[in-house]
Amino acid sequence: MSDASNASPALLEVRDVSKAFGPVEVLRSVSLEVARGEVVTIVGPSGSGKTTLLRCVNFLESYDSGSIRIDGREVGYRETGTRQRRGERDLAAMRAETGMVFQSFNLFPHLTAAGNIMLGLTKVRKKSEAEARTIAEHWLGRVGLAHKADSLPAELSGGQQQRVGIARAVAMDPKILLLDEITSALDPELVGEVLAVVRRLAEDGMTMLMVTHEMAFARDAS
Template structure:
């Protein structure tokens, strides 16, 4: 596998994605360093979630390269895009799992079953070790008493925290978050944001698509504004929120502040 000479943990160049001939991503360039908390913001329908899904190949890009920890995961160009030949998809995803807007828990499994599934099936961890690690994480996130429950028995905030624990149980190098609070009732958002704040403080790399601008102002190391299928502006939280350079970003900030 060809090494990528870049200090970034995640390195994306020229990423393109279309649906039924309609371009959604038109050439995304993005680099995220190890330990960085990167927020992706922008108007609805602008391609933010598609970008995340292309990072771990829940959607197959039409062109561009995705590299992770110095290894190129993808290769090719339009109409011939493919994974690099020595990349195993499940293991690649386990290195940067996604926490979804609507949780995506297995409804037929208990909380504990959801959490140990990936470590046992994908990473080959022994079941006893996987259970011990899952219980440690459940206790850390205030969920220990829920291990035998099924997702239908949990609140939305509890489901999302279980989804975070499920991702952490894979011992990933990065976690992708796709609007993790948008499906929650307002009174449940705080618990999930606090769990994410704890993750950020641990030094784990986080890439977060979110409409929680106040949260991004406090937590983000970098903010990337997606508009027209490209990253139109990037910078620190202070730069992006206080000194936007592009007309598109200024209009977006005006729209969310009304």
Template sequence: MALVRLESIVKRFGALEVLKSINLIVKKGEIVAIIGRSGSGKSTLLRCVNALEPVQGGLIEVDGIEVTAASADHNALRARVGMVFQSFNLFPHLNVERNIMLALKLVRKTPKPEAQDIAVRMLEKVGLADKRLAYPDELSGGQQQRVAIARSLAMEPTLMLFDEITSALDPELVGDVLRVLEGLARDGMTMMLVTHEMNFARNVANRVVFMHEGRIHEDGPARETLTEPKTDELKSFLSAVLH
């Protein structure tokens, strides 16, 4: 069953065409790693899926909602599509628990005690139950990122988008975050992730999409695509990132 459907997506920033007719279908339960050089359009593609970026052409459908329709309720869509950013973007004025509870209360209208239970459960899931009352600036980057994941998961998303979530982390903190993603993968969460972690893409993702100059250049099963790239562009990209 297709959870995400992109048809001939065109995205421009002024005169610059960043996405050139992208077609992509993501099925329920799939874990799609999107790789490519910086500037290839991979983050932009991800941001189009939950309408953080408007597109100039094409059709986007997520979980039965036509995102590109003029009447689309983007807030309702985003309440069901989680997104985690490279720079964490926790709310600095709220402690960890209230970071997680805010959208539950405002968007889902969850009563406070229930929202609190959910926050505790989500924090246990990412291994930070003891940080419930800490403020974001008291946490390490890796811990902040795990809280950001917990905050998204609390909304019970049907799809999770991860935008280079380990790029801003010290190397020794990356492992903790990736372990959380592995846990999500085991739970069957549908995920699209822009990543530079090729080992993670190979071992956890079941599909790899390689983007090059605004187009999907290769698209296939993760292991195969990464070990036997078909195009020269992917070959040269992989040799560049793997040294």
């Protein structure tokens, strides 16, 4: 966990969050805080609820009780005193504030590296094609893939695809970046290039919450 100013309020506040799938309780009264500019890593074995927690933070999964706030605003539910789910347009706007990088890359196979990054910029952020292309090229350069802007995912290594996934997430200018086991699908020799990108983002002050079962990666990235 990186140091953060004691004066900085928590950007992410998770309070007593619980979640069950049928009779199986996956999360029980989980609480944590992530300050602005801080990197927090959650380590645990497979099946311990790490991914579920991340999905609750950006409301890809609903949670049964407790509260999750990003920048002071409750995630997923209206602040009416009752547990009323927000409308889909409101949820989409909130999700745009949380960038998520998945373990399985989740790139669109028919789009180039730049195209994958541009899609959210044009559809969600309403950028022009030209502006989106400029932003995509900037972030591809930041992750060391400027020369792969017009390559399809099938033409990229696993490490390169994951770096495109990171660039796609940060290009949306999120308040917090959620990283879900981002090295678990990579060959060992490719882990270092992804870790280097995470380190640079941390040095730039990006707020990150990531989950992993790899202790060495957690130690090096936090």
